[in-house]
Amino acid sequence: MASVTGMAQKQLNDFKYIIVPKKFDGFKKQNQYQTSTLVKHLFAEKGFETAYEEDLPMELNANRCLGLTVSLVDDSSMFTTKTALMLKDCQGKEILATQEGKSKEKDFKDSYNEAIREAFKSVQTLNYVYSGKAENSAPITVSFANDVKDTKKPKNAKSMVEQQATVENQSFKDHSPKHSDFTKGEEKRETVKQMATREQQSYVDKTPKPSNVKSSNSKDQLKISNAKPSNDVLYAQELENGYQLVDSTPQIVLKLKKTSVPDYYLAEGDDRSGTVFMNEEKWYFEYYLGGELVTEELDIKF
Template identity: 35%
Template sequence: MNTKFFTFLMACFVATTVFSQASLNEYKYVIVPNRYDFLKENNQYQLNALTEFLFEKYGFEALMEGSDYPEDLDRNRCLALNSDVSKDTGLFKTKLTIELKDCNGKTMFTSKVGESREKDYKSAYNLALRDAFESVEALDYKYEPNENNVATVSVNTTAKNETASEIAQLKQEIENLKKEKKATAEQTETLAEVPKTETPVAKVPKVKPEATSNGPLVLYAQEIENGFQLVDRTPKVVYKIKKTGRENLFLVEGEDAVIYKSGDNWVYEYNTDEGVKQQELNIKF
């Protein structure tokens, strides 16, 4: 009876080890944190550097947290496992355990508890970590690209390129609208007749509403013909904006300016003698 139970446990252990190995082989990188929770300083006792070295020794491509990541990892963080080392309580022993999690925080691997009876902290942590890494060595890790990860990288790259293209197109349309408005304004000035006896009046620049200390200026949109009027809490009309042929892009009435949406924010962009300036707005539609 005992023999059968022991055989069953060994079979379960072998199956779990093979499954862990197959799963971990799909990950190309391992990210090592700069500091472990049970220590007070980054790389204290050189434990984090030792972790990186041992992962490299057993076939992984290890990267320190915050370092310059390879291009494929920047595009798809799910190519990497996040490593951690935890300390277990022990009266006469130092006990360390290695853990690997995927990009969603799911635990993919937990090592055996590495132990050391050394009293010196640096020696104890060093020996206990090396003992725990025997489980990592037993994995016999070799990177095998996963089709799902490759597909994710491809999709992310395509989406990124499409977003960049849309932003470039939006900027070009804004520039074209500015040129058209400027040409119309110059034509109007040419046709207008200004009496020679009239004393020139200096133009007083319009003071742009400033953002509050709590964030961007908050405005409320009220629908009017062919657009909206934006009012503050007073309520006072701050801007009147007209619709264009493009969604989330408006011309500001009476000004050489546009309002458009960039990501989750609204941007008020206007021309001055010093050049083009921008101001972030919080518009409530």
């Protein structure tokens, strides 16, 4: 791992942005232990323009070479958190690697905070001033304009008009394409078929008729009138794959898991399991109790 040298200082000044991942490698969740927000804050405090990897400014999105991507090098053991910060350019070349920060704090959030701040001391010693060099080395754009030149018509190209005017022969032939009155059969499909002879009298109307069949997801089919009214207000707390609903105690009443259908969740409680869904701007909980379907109206605050 390269150390922080005078050359690294000079190279660092060539870049305007620090790109911070919302989830560092090795972590299961975004901003776990507040690592991403801490790293972004430290670089911003040092004078860098910072941006999350999924939310780049227009200038950086057009030219990724304006920025360096920071990664967290995690070499932690069971009892010690060990981390270092590494900066790479748009081609994956390592520009700077900090010293390793260490912490023996038992709480992960506290230990990563302490270790990252210690590692960042390597950057604190540098006098960063953006030189503007990266803006002058934008990606080369290749233009194919004027690559195709006009070509001469072949000498033997067949003329649309063939004519001869001599004393012996007088002739004129026009080979230009003629407009056709032919129309596709699909366009002349009959919508009415009828027969009127002495032997047969018939009339069949094939014009498309409007259908009275309604879509299966029509809101008119979801009228709920026998729902039990809600007794308490439930507050939704977001989880990784859904929500948990708690009352004012606070006690967890239900856990909701997302499905592929909007506003439709699989619900689990202490002694009940079913579905929670929205219908006509109201939330309902449906489950089976003793073989009978029970519908409860819920008052949920998100």
